[in-house]
Amino acid sequence: MSSVAKITEISASSDKSFADAMxxxxxxxxxxxxxxxxxxVNEMKVDVKDGxxxxxxxxxxxxxxxxx
Numbered sequence: 001m002s003s004v005a006k007i008t009e010i011s012a013s014s015d016k017s018f019a020d021a022m023x024x025x026x027x028x029x030x031x032x033x034x035x036x037x038x039x040x041v042n043e044m045k046v047d048v049k050d051g052x053x054x055x056x057x058x059x060x061x062x063x064x065x066x067x068x
Contacts, residue, residue: 004066005037013057018044021058035065 012025022041030036043059 005063006066007061007063008033009042009059009061011057011059013055015055018056018058021056022060025058025060026062029062033062033064035067036062037065038063 008029010025010029012021012028014020014024018041022039026036026039039060039062041058041060043057045057045059046053047055047057
């Protein structure tokens with residue numbers, strides 16, 4: 001059995017953690033991308049305000065299998 005996958009890049013953020021930002025991104029992407037099979041994080045970034053982290057951001061490449 002053969003398959004073809006496509007990769008798209010997304011960015012997601014959370015005020016809780018990097019893990020939550022990844023979850024937010026995958027949850028949202030799965031509303032429009034079917035057959036997501038994996039993702040990897042390209043970049044992680046935090047935004048800082050008054051010396052404290054106020055948000056976490058991840059840039060991810062999401063892989064999804066294209067239907068036949």
